Amino acid sequence: MVEENQMGMNGQQGLKGVEVNQVLTGTVTRVDEKQALVDVGYKYDGILPISEVSSLHIEKVADVLSEGQEIQVKVIRIDQGKDEMIVSKRAVDAEKAWGELQKKFESGEVFGVVIADVVKGGLVVDLGVRGFIPASHVERHFVEDFSDYKGKTLSVKVIELDKEKNKVILSHRAVLEEEANKQKQKVLESLEPGSVIEGTVQRLTDFGAFVDVGGVDGLVHISEIAWHHVEKPADVLKEGQKVKVKVLKVDKENERISLSIKATLPGPWEQAADKFKAGDVVKGTVKRLISFGAFIEVAPGVEGLVHISQIANRHIGTPDEVLKEGEEVNVKILDFNPSEERMSLSIREALDEKQKQEVKKEVAAYQVEENAPGSMSVTIADRMGNMSDLLKKFKS
CATH class of the missing domain: 2.40.50.140 (Nucleic acid-binding proteins)
Incomplete structure (x- = not known):
């Protein structure tokens, strides 16, 4: 038993066995x-x-x-x-708390706290001493209203400790970032170039889109969004959209992932294989003029060459005598090899084809007219003359 009449630290006579600071x-x-x-x-x-x-x-x-x-x-x-x-x-509580907090601070321990109050600039917790979580250390993202946090349990780390100033600064964001970094490393280790995975569009920029692939953002460059030309990523994608992406490159050292959306889609030539065949007459747009011909786009990402000899029914010195970039023309597919992404086209034969079709229509119309009631008034000479003209057109 503690002896009676012990003196307290302030010099007062204590009660039976009790001292000040005991x-x-x-x-x-x-x-x-x-x-x-x-x-x-x-x-x-x-x-x-x-x-x-x-x-x-x-x-x-x-x-x-x-x-x-x-x-x-x-x-x-x-x-x-x-x-x-x-x-x-x-x-x-304070005496115990400082010792425990010092250990947590030195070890970087993560522990749970209950939010006791919401104040200007952050959140307050009771650790035996007053602990403070600044607003910037609550989440990784901006939070406008903290009212829902009162009574909530958060995992935190001590990031600043000063017993003399009675200062304890905590961070939940530091815990989240540590977890995110661990997840990032895990994903970086698991990703293999060539693999196709699902992701979520997180952010759109002028140069591309950042896609979340398991807690880590990878970049889809604007040139890898679609097979056709994309002016702005926002024209094709929206934030929160689920997309399939192909892993192009993983830079573990710099923690960068290059992704492609277009590589998961059928290429323009694959689509063209189901759409076109040799002998078809289709519409196209003059994309480029060169000394020996013109490149005509017949579908997004699919261009064929019209040799200068196939541009017109007459001799021309240069393609720009007849054509201009951006002009729409009819072309006939002479040769089509989608596996090698090659297509030979002819404007001249498309014109001939059109003319032949027109002649066939005229012949058909003539035959209908000949068989119509009252057609006997047309002389044999007239009939022969008309038919001769049509045949000349057809042969030309």
């Missing part, structure tokens, strides 16, 4: 609005003022303590004349 374990016997009484096993209960209950501001003692609860308190003042002993729970 830590005692007791039971809460009564809870009032602004104070509580604690039975520490001595002559009378210790008085625990509301200001000594918690490191945080509280409205009433009942918010923290209840009758019958066992707590540890520190004796902070003894008044023999009034038979009064003032104790503090806050002082005991």
Whole structure:
């Protein structure tokens, strides 16, 4: 048993076996609005003022303590004349907290805290001492309203600790970033060039789109979005959209992933194989003029060559005598090899084909007219003359 009549650190005569600054374990016997009484096993209960209950501001003692609860308190003042002993729970909690927080700070330990209050600039937690999570350290993204965070449990790390200034700064964002980095490394290790996976469009820029592939963003360059020319990524994609991507390159050292959406889609020549065949007459657009001919686009990403000899029914010196870039023309497919992405075209034969079709229509119309009632008034000579003209057209 502690000896009687020990002197407290402030020079006061202590109660039986009790000194100022002594830590005692007791039971809460009564809870009032602004104070509580604690039975520490001595002559009378210790008085625990509301200001000594918690490191945080509280409205009433009942918010923290209840009758019958066992707590540890520190004796902070003894008044023999009034038979009064003032104790503090806050002082005991703080002393324990600083030691534990120092260990957590040095080890980088992640631990859970319950948000006690939302204040200007961040969140407050009770660690035995007041802990503060600045707004910029709550999440990885911007949060406009923190009101929903009160009572919520967050995993945090101590990022700043100063006992002299009673300063404890915590960060939830640091925990999230650490988890994201671990996930990133895991994904970087698992991705293989050539593999096709599903991702989500996270962000659109002028030069491409960032796609989330398992917690890591990879870049789809604007040239890899589609087989046709894309002016702006936003014209084709939208944020949140699910897309299939092919992994082109993984740079583990610099943590960069190059992706392609167009590589997962049928190429223009693959699509053209189902659409075109030799002998077809199709519409196209003059894309480029060169000395020996012109390149005509007959479908997005599919161009064929019209040799200069196949441009007109007459001799021309250069293609620009007849054609201009951007002009729409009819072309006949002479040869088509989709596997080698080659197509030979002819404007001249398309013109001949058109003329032949027109002649066939005229012949058919003539035959209908000949067989119509009253057609006997047409002389044999007239018939022969008309037929001769049509045949000349056809042969030409």
